Amino acid sequence: MLRENSKVDNGVHNKHVPFFIRLKKIVDPKWIMILLPLAFILITTFIPMINLFKLSVVDENGFTLKYLTQVFTQQIYLQVIFLTLKIAFLVTLSCLVLAYPVSYFIVKLKSPKLKKVILQLIMIPFWISLLVRTFSWIVVLQDQGVINSMLKYMGIIDKPAPLLFNTAGVLIGMTHVLLPYMILNVYSTMEGIDRNLVQVAQVMGAKPTRAFWEIFFPLSIPGILSGSMLVFILALGYFITPSLLGGAHDMTISMLIQNNISNTLNWSLASALSLILFLITLVLLGGLLFLMRNHPALKED
Amino acid sequence: MWLAIIAILVLLFILLPILVLIPLSFTSVNYFTFPPIGFSMKWYQDFLQNKEWIECFFRSLGVAALTAILAVIIGTFASMAVTRMNFKYKKAFMALMVAPMVIPVVIIGVALYNFYAPLRLNNTILGLVLSHTLLAIPIVFITLTAGLKGVDSNIELAAAGLGSKPFGVFFKIILPQIKPSMLSACLFAFITSLDEITVTIFLSGTDTKTLPIAMWESLRNNITPTIAAVSTILIFGTIISFLLPELFKQLFRKKKMG
């Protein structure tokens, strides 16, 4: 490819090229393609975040470590962090369990039109505000809600099942919101798996189940990993759904951060908590990148 | 066989809130109970006659449109850079482009709130568009990068060799081939902005109330089925916007053939 040679012959550093031509290379429109997005993200995202994290060690009285120590030593905060991770993990798991069969089903469909329709159906909830989706779950899960009424009608239970204002409600609500992300990730990986491989295995005598587990499934793992990581990280950041659907016990870091910003006005504490959340996210991402280091998506072409 | 059943159940799970919401918008009482009591269009009336709701509605559409444009421009630059150029630290660049999606939203909301305050960007359309754009860029970037990778760059080289300037190459060769990705990217950015609530809660004010904010306030102040009516309108608007391109295609096809 022509482009690869430019690595060696980068006109900017080549001393034999006159200065003005070298200058032209730097302000070459091509570099704007890199600089513009870079500048945008750095200015709009990273600088504000650094500003925010500064607050965690600085308050009206100057530099202090008390907020960070508070977060690491007081039991209530450790409890909240643990709960946040637990909820995120359970949501990721349920998303995966639900997404895998659906993705497989769509992949196996013969008609591309039907595939398109189903994928669009899955995307429809995206168009409804997160708030309203969450609120609809209140209507569905409450004691006189849809589910309890149906279960009662079918004679399965006498007393309404507590599906709301507790962890179950939070899990159901968050799984519902994050499921499309998981489906899209898993499905797109599955769609890229060469089905001939499975066919070949079967031709060579493998039973369908074995062909699936030993050929198809391992190839779908990158999708599982990337989808899970995405869902997990997104789950860490939500506060509206847990606060509307959860009970007193269900306090996530994000809820605590929001509370400290808007109610107790303890911005330094909010910042310290945000820093912790951010560090957890980085660790997870690092883990994912390590696991996926051989994935083609991460390789440059 | 079992697979189909499971798949259908999961689909039902995904669509359940919608199926509940639509009948709920026609309830005649002012609280949410299912099945709805009575039938009434008054919540639709409430929305359509309420100047504030309508203002928020169009404001949201406007902000979403601006966001989509800005995010797609920036995202295209970034994707083109990643798929057509060689430079050091490409992986770091890609990570930065995707970063806003993986940083917990609440942190972004608080950080921007804090950052915008002295800049007086809070409660401005510009502030909202900038923040929505940065939230939309990751998904635009991912979509376009995947799309561009599938395009054979030899054709561009051929065109350039034949004398086409870079812009020409882009608009005449690349763009037509990535149309589906471009459209998806646009749509994703639009939805991201339209539905954005977490960061917007922090950054909006009286002059910049978006539709999600109006719904959030309604949930906190006075829960009425109006929000169900608004959501139903949005759902049908979405379905129609999905179907319109299909309809146009059918019409054009018939014209060509007949």
Next chain:
Amino acid sequence: MKKIITGILSLGLLLNLTGCSSSSKTATNAPKELVVVDWGGNYTDVSKKSRYEPFEKKYNVTIKIVSPTDYGKFKAMEQSGNIEWDVVNVDADFAIRGAKENLFEKLDYNIIKTDGVDKKFISDYGIGSETFAVAISYNTKTFNASNHPKTWSDVWDTKKFPGARSFQKYAEGTLEAALLADGVAPDKLFPLDVDRAFASLDKIKPSVKSWWTAGAQAPQLLATGEVSTAAAWSGRVLAAKKQGSPENVEYNQALIYADSWVIPKGAPNKDLAMKFINYCTTAQTQAEFSKLVDYAPTNSKALPLLSEEIKTRLGQSTNSAKQIVADIQWWADNFNSVDARFQKWLLK
């Protein structure tokens, strides 16, 4: 073809948006503007009729309403130096807490006349605007007029009055209810015995299905019967009742809190803000307000202007059940420590 259409549409939207924002700024000959921040929803609607519109007419001013009151934004404004609000309606305890954080202007009591207003509602930086009650509320399909919880002890009695409970996710009001339920005499309530309050809360905790955070949640929970009894803001429950929800309020042992008007430090229209607060404190205005919504006036001179029927509805007539006014100063002094303990208690 599609591209052209989308291009035109987006241009149109762009123009619309920029048009919107610029038109609101080119109002040079328009009357003066006062930015008032309140709680939104029904509160704003009622305030418009009884306070804002009459004030606008009298002083030739346009009032811009911002809602709901957001303490986080308040602080951000003060920190950035960009004060956009002139008058803000806040919780009474925030009126004192916020003063400690240097967020408010001192009120000029030469402009704001306070005769008739109870001293408990007046402070250097804030003045009570109306009182609201955290009252026992119940679902009328489960309990009726004769048989429903009439005291907080009744609310704690889940055998006699079965069903789930809901309280505000807030220490204020909840601790007082817990102490009253435990048998503390109303006049011996403050200073609160915090340990005893939490012990009492432990008893009811298993029955509390939902800890509401937004005013509108409690009426919704009561309407569907999700909870049978709740500690809720009387105004909200009664507004829902007016619209047909099956719920009602019991004023006995209701806890009275006040909302307050404060002026952010550095507000652009400070003097006009003072005039506004004065206007809202007059007996006439307060009476008009209380006629439209179930919040009682802080100015006792407004009471004679109200009919007996309204007074009963507000729980202010002589036949009314006993209500207890909360000690705002105690809460202002102790809020931070008690709230921290409350948040921990919730997680247990």
